[in-house]
Amino acid sequence: MWEPVQVPFVNSEPLPPLPTTSEIHACTNILGETTLGQKTATKIVAVNDKIVVKYGTCVETWEGQALVLLERHAPKIPAPRLYKMYQEDQEVFLIMRRVPGVQLDSIWSSLAASEKDDIINKLRDICEKMRKVECPIPNFYGSLDGGGLHAFLFRNINDYRKYLGPFFSESDFVAGLVGNYRALIDRDKHQSPNYKAAFYEKYMFRVLEGHRSVLTHGDLQQKNIMIVENKSGLNSDGGRSFDVVLVDWESAGWFPEYWEFFIASWTLSFHWEDEWSWRAQEFLPVFPAELAVLQQIDRDMGV
Incomplete structure (x- = not known):
């Protein structure tokens, strides 16, 4: 069985400059958003023309694990490349190629x-x-x-x-x-x-x-x-x-x-x-x- 990667996870080089958590939260180019109570359940933001980030309290690491598996074991299937995955203050962040x-x-x-x-x-x-x-x-x-x-x-x-x-x-x-x-x-x-x-x-x-x-x-x-x-x-x-x-x-x-x-x-x-x-x-x-x-x-x- 393939072994899931450890979280936090950073993909191998080369990578573009990655945004910080503060920069992600400050991004106003919102591609999609759902809320749960007063908190962000899921938000997708385009940081620039190369990077998109999906984050929130309802984002799960298993989505990031799926992207890593596809890249490593099924590279012919077109899917976003995961650059970084981490958790901070109950929010999961998936930084991906846009x-x-x-x-x-x-x-x-x-x-x-x-x-x-x-x-x-x-x-x-x-x-x-x-x-x-x-x-x-x-x-x-x-x-x-x-x-x-x-x-x-x-x-x-x-x-x-x-x-x-x-x-x-x-x-x-x-x-x-x-x-x-x-x-x-x-x-x-x-x-x-x-x-x-x-x-x-x-x-x-x-x-x-x-x-x-x-x-x-x-x-x-x-x-x-x-x-x-x-x-x-x-x-x-x-x-x-x-x-x-x-x-x-x-x-x-x-x-x-x-x-x-x-x-x-x-x-x-x-x-x-x-x-x-x-x-x-x-x-x-x-x-x-x-x-x-x-x-x-x-x-x-x-x-």
Whole structure:
């Protein structure tokens, strides 16, 4: 199993000049922000054209660990390079190379058909490369730092600060998912009769079995896909070509191969009247039966 790096962590040379904590807090070029009470839960700031920093009380070191693993063991997968990771006053700081370009959702509707095809082809190539990365442990299901699965259906019902896992077989993965639903029923018996939990426990395995554990981004929606025009080349129809980089790896892990499309098509990400909901199946493998079962347990859990 790959060994996570120690925190604080500083990447190997060469590095650009890195900002101090004071400079990060003072930065006004805010790319994204969420708050929790009076504190910054997550903030993303562009310090300059080379450095972006993600920090806050809800930023987790496992996202930084994922970026280090990708750089060292899957360098062909385009992701931000982590320069430095540290914790100070309950805030975690991830100082990264700033990915050029724009979020795909900000430009998708304005692209020509050949440009969209070019991006879909690039995404297909990236996803195929991800599925070829060998998991360090056979039948391992967990995060890229070797811990639990950082996905909403695996957030511990009895302690939302924790995640279930890791698991060392697909059957244990499914049992963990169903067991979390059972824990919800046991906690809030008025929500649903126990017969449904018993049904899941008996039959869920029939659908969610026989799949490989594969490297999974875990939140592959348009806002986490950065694109930048490749000035040195054109697409196959003579139009603009783009380079593609995946960002926001906090939900990454080793999941069953059906998981990526399930998360990508999650209610908050997909709008079925939009073209993107159809084009996604061109670069992600689709498992219709598994998708239906996961969507059902997602609705039942209401998380």
